[in-house]
Amino acid sequence: MQEKQLPRYQQLKELIIDKISSGALKPLERVPSENQLVKMTGVSRMTANRALRELNNEGYLDRKAGIGSFVSDFKVNSHLFEIKSIADEVTSRGSTYSSVILEQSLILPTNDLSRIMQINGTSQIFHIKMVHFEDSIPIQLEDRYVKRGFAPDFIKQDFSEITPSAYLSSISPLNEAEQVVSAITPSLSISELLQMKKDKPCLLITRKTWVRKVLVTYGKFYHPGDRYELLGNYGPIMRKKLSNKKHD
Amino acid sequence: MQEKQLPRYQQLKELIIDKISSGALKPLERVPSENQLVKMTGVSRMTANRALRELNNEGYLDRKAGIGSFVSDFKVNSHLFEIKSIADEVTSRGSTYSSVILEQSLILPTNDLSRIMQINGTSQIFHIKMVHFEDSIPIQLEDRYVKRGFAPDFIKQDFSEITPSAYLSSISPLNEAEQVVSAITPSLSISELLQMKKDKPCLLITRKTWVRKVLVTYGKFYHPGDRYELLGNYGPIMRKKLSNKKHD
DNA sequence: TCTAATTTGTACGTATGTATG
DNA sequence: ACATACATACGTACAAATTAG
Numbered sequence: 001m002q003e004k005q006l007p008r009y010q011q012l013k014e015l016i017i018d019k020i021s022s023g024a025l026k027p028l029e030r031v032p033s034e035n036q037l038v039k040m041t042g043v044s045r046m047t048a049n050r051a052l053r054e055l056n057n058e059g060y061l062d063r064k065a066g067i068g069s070f071v072s073d074f075k076v077n078s079h080l081f082e083i084k085s086i087a088d089e090v091t092s093r094g095s096t097y098s099s100v101i102l103e104q105s106l107i108l109p110t111n112d113l114s115r116i117m118q119i120n121g122t123s124q125i126f127h128i129k130m131v132h133f134e135d136s137i138p139i140q141l142e143d144r145y146v147k148r149g150f151a152p153d154f155i156k157q158d159f160s161e162i163t164p165s166a167y168l169s170s171i172s173p174l175n176e177a178e179q180v181v182s183a184i185t186p187s188l189s190i191s192e193l194l195q196m197k198k199d200k201p202c203l204l205i206t207r208k209t210w211v212r213k214v215l216v217t218y219g220k221f222y223h224p225g226d227r228y229e230l231l232g233n234y235g236p237i238m239r240k241k242l243s244n245k246k247h248d
Numbered sequence: 249m250q251e252k253q254l255p256r257y258q259q260l261k262e263l264i265i266d267k268i269s270s271g272a273l274k275p276l277e278r279v280p281s282e283n284q285l286v287k288m289t290g291v292s293r294m295t296a297n298r299a300l301r302e303l304n305n306e307g308y309l310d311r312k313a314g315i316g317s318f319v320s321d322f323k324v325n326s327h328l329f330e331i332k333s334i335a336d337e338v339t340s341r342g343s344t345y346s347s348v349i350l351e352q353s354l355i356l357p358t359n360d361l362s363r364i365m366q367i368n369g370t371s372q373i374f375h376i377k378m379v380h381f382e383d384s385i386p387i388q389l390e391d392r393y394v395k396r397g398f399a400p401d402f403i404k405q406d407f408s409e410i411t412p413s414a415y416l417s418s419i420s421p422l423n424e425a426e427q428v429v430s431a432i433t434p435s436l437s438i439s440e441l442l443q444m445k446k447d448k449p450c451l452l453i454t455r456k457t458w459v460r461k462v463l464v465t466y467g468k469f470y471h472p473g474d475r476y477e478l479l480g481n482y483g484p485i486m487r488k489k490l491s492n493k494k495h496d
Numbered sequence: 497t498c499t500a501a502t503t504t505g506t507a508c509g510t511a512t513g514t515a516t517g
Numbered sequence: 518a519c520a521t522a523c524a525t526a527c528g529t530a531c532a533a534a535t536t537a538g
Contacts, residue, residue, distance in 0.1 A: 007507085008506080035521080035522075044508045046509080046510095049524085050506095054305075057302075063523065063524095064515080064522085065514060065516075065523040065524065066515035069523085181478040182478070183431035183432075183449040183451040184473055185473075201432060201473065202431055203429070225430060281503055282504070291527085294527070294528080295526060298525095300504085311503090311504065311505095312534080312535080313533060314502075315536085316503065
């Protein structure tokens with residue numbers, strides 16, 4: 001039903017979020033200024049200001065006085081989700097990142113997989129399996145499935161250059177994620193790939209991500225329990241912005 | 249140095265956050281209305297509105313048109329931190345919660361502990377050790393230290409009635425937290441307390457919480473890997489408010 | 497049911513300051 | 518010096534929700 005219309009600042013926000021989600025506005029691109037929004041939509045400048053200011057607070061935009069408002073790049077988005085690219089994580093610790101690709105293919109999903117990814121069993125999906133290293137020591141086994149329509153060129157990418165996570169974020173900012181963290185005893189093959197001693201535990205992160213309410217990826221990420229920790233900060237600490245980017 | 253003064257709406261926000269953090273304003277208590285803030289501080293109503301509105305968005309306050317603005321209760325705060333009381337978690341799944349207390353005492357910290365908790369080695373601190381059960385099956389071993397000054401009556405509490413987490417939140421909303429999640433092989437004693445099979449992994453959460461920039465608790469939470477998962481949602485899903493509370 | 501008072505929510509208009517190019 | 522763009526602040530107005538009488 002929804003007879004009632006949303007407030008104008010909210011309509012403006014959703015208009016812009018939609019453009020970001022659909023890819024019409026890409027990371028680092030300029031969004032209309034407050035005054036442009038005034039001319040375009042007829043709202044007052046304070047209303048346009050509120051829309052852009054709140055989008056900034058929510059991490060969708062980066063704004064700078066005298067410059068303009070820009071769509072956040074995927075780093076900021078991943079910060080929003082507390083999900084960082086593993087390569088960034090490693091290099092930010094001052095270590096050397098490397099990777100080995102075990103599989104990169106287009107496959108038919110199993111029954112379980114087609115159910116989880118909410119697709120027809122006859123639609124092919126991408127599968128990537130790779131190990132990520134920090135200073136030549138394995139720290140993550142990535143086993144990920146990607147919906148074909150979302151990233152048609154997934155199979156052609158060189159994932160030793162850009163991680164799947166970073167590549168997917170570059171296509172379109174992911175706007176929803178769910179992850180489950182658990183501790184497991186790894187299978188023999190996983191244990192070997194991660195060069196773990198027998199009977200040592202694994203930290204397993206199972207993650208789904210959505211774009212515009214459509215599930216686009218499903219992945220399992222295995223970490224050696226004694227070589228990896230998942231860190232979370234909550235509270236005012238979060239309120240730090242990095243930036244120092246060039247625009248245009 | 250900070251010659252430059254903060255914007256007035258920000259000063260107002262910090263004024264109110266300080267009162268919440270210090271306990272001068274407790275959960276569910278009324279905060280001054282916009283018009284009262286106008287009279288008290290001389291700002292315009294829109295400035296007072298912005299301060300209260302942002303505190304609402306950040307989860308510090310619950311506002312209702314026609315009623316007023318109130319400090320969020322600890323449930324909302326824990327939502328902010330993504331840290332729920334284990335008892336709530338269990339009962340919200342429809343299971344029965346119970347617990348066994350192993351230790352509840354005032355102790356002298358070890359060297360490591362006094363360093364971690366940033367206190368003098370001669371100051372006593374509280375120690376609680378207990379097991380939490382879901383339908384009589386152990387799901388968490390809690391091993392927590394609490395600074396004495398923060399909760400002087402900690403030792404007298406009946407933690408079979410209220411969990412340490414809920415009790416601490418009731419004293420003062422925690423406004424900062426850090427947690428590290430890892431997978432470990434539990435020691436024999438932990439493995440027995442959690443009724444785990446030999447060599448099964450544990451999910452270990454090590455958590456520190458602060459109030460007003462002062463570390464008040466440090467705890468380790470052990471979960472059987474096959475009976476516990478840590479769930480995180482990120483994105484627009486988070487934007488749900490429950491409420492239905494009585495005010496006055 | 498009606499009215500009035502209070503409180504929040506939204507919207508507009510205006511003004512001034514600061515940062516950038 | 519000037520134009521552009523964001524940041525803050527004040528003032529006003531009306532609407533919607535709630536409570537008190």
